[in-house]
Amino acid sequence: MNEILYKRGIYGFWKPKGPSSFDVIREIKKSAEDPCIGHAGTLDPLAEGVLVIAIGKEFTKKINEEVKKEKEYVAEIHLGITSTTDDEEGEKEEYLVKKIPTQNEVESKIQNFIGDIMQRPPIWSAIKVAGKEAYKRAEHGEEVLLSPRMVHIKEIEILTYEYPKLIIRVVTGPGVYIRSLARDIGEVLKTKGYMSGLIRTRVGSFDRANAVTIHVGFHTPKRRI
Numbered sequence: 001m002n003e004i005l006y007k008r009g010i011y012g013f014w015k016p017k018g019p020s021s022f023d024v025i026r027e028i029k030k031s032a033e034d035p036c037i038g039h040a041g042t043l044d045p046l047a048e049g050v051l052v053i054a055i056g057k058e059f060t061k062k063i064n065e066e067v068k069k070e071k072e073y074v075a076e077i078h079l080g081i082t083s084t085t086d087d088e089e090g091e092k093e094e095y096l097v098k099k100i101p102t103q104n105e106v107e108s109k110i111q112n113f114i115g116d117i118m119q120r121p122p123i124w125s126a127i128k129v130a131g132k133e134a135y136k137r138a139e140h141g142e143e144v145l146l147s148p149r150m151v152h153i154k155e156i157e158i159l160t161y162e163y164p165k166l167i168i169r170v171v172t173g174p175g176v177y178i179r180s181l182a183r184d185i186g187e188v189l190k191t192k193g194y195m196s197g198l199i200r201t202r203v204g205s206f207d208r209a210n211a212v213t214i215h216v217g218f219h220t221p222k223r224r225i
Helices: 021-029 063-067 103-113 134-139 178-188
Strands: 009-015 037-040 048-055 071-079 081-083 092-094 115-119 149-162 165-172 193-203
Touching (some): 021 037, 021 048, 048 063, 071 178, 081 193, 103 178, 165 178, 178 193
Antiparallel strands (some): 081 092, 115 149
16 A cells, blocks of 8 residues: 555645656555545646645645636747747747847837737647647647637746747746747747747745655656646
8 A cells, every 4th residue: 555645735746847747646646645636737748847736625626726826937938940839849940030139129029928918829738629629639630720818927037038049937827828928929029939948936825945846757748638
């Protein structure tokens, strides 16, 4: 019988790069007090950071409250290249950039993304279209059309910029896709671009300092599940 390491409650776990969010849940279930487990805010396999997980039915009922809380990210954007998935997993294609944007131009353009904005989710996402996840439809070669939706971005700060790499810190409300933000920043800079790296540093009050580190054994993670 496995030793009980995780009692009922809501925790912030630090998901490493590689496993999917459900890989982490499966690992936690092996030594959780209660098999009823839910999570708030999926992280793709290539992302790392805070993943909020509830253990126990009375706590999984409250997990939606965590989904609505403020989130903070550090994202790396690779300009001058497009990706079919808007992140590192997709097929890449170089884009002919006529003018490399200056630091001042980048700072000016990203201000347009602060506040309430309309954002089109990436096709390779778990958003359901007619009852089926968009990424599953895309995998089968279906044409997927996702409508823009209103989201809120509280802060964007440039941490470093040396073309073609732009690293930003972003504070958001619920429902924001950082992959979409990376794509859209590339659009307004007239360079195109995709999200080449992502760390979620905070969800509500859960951050790196109070997150539980977990080591997950896995082989090849499935895409966005």
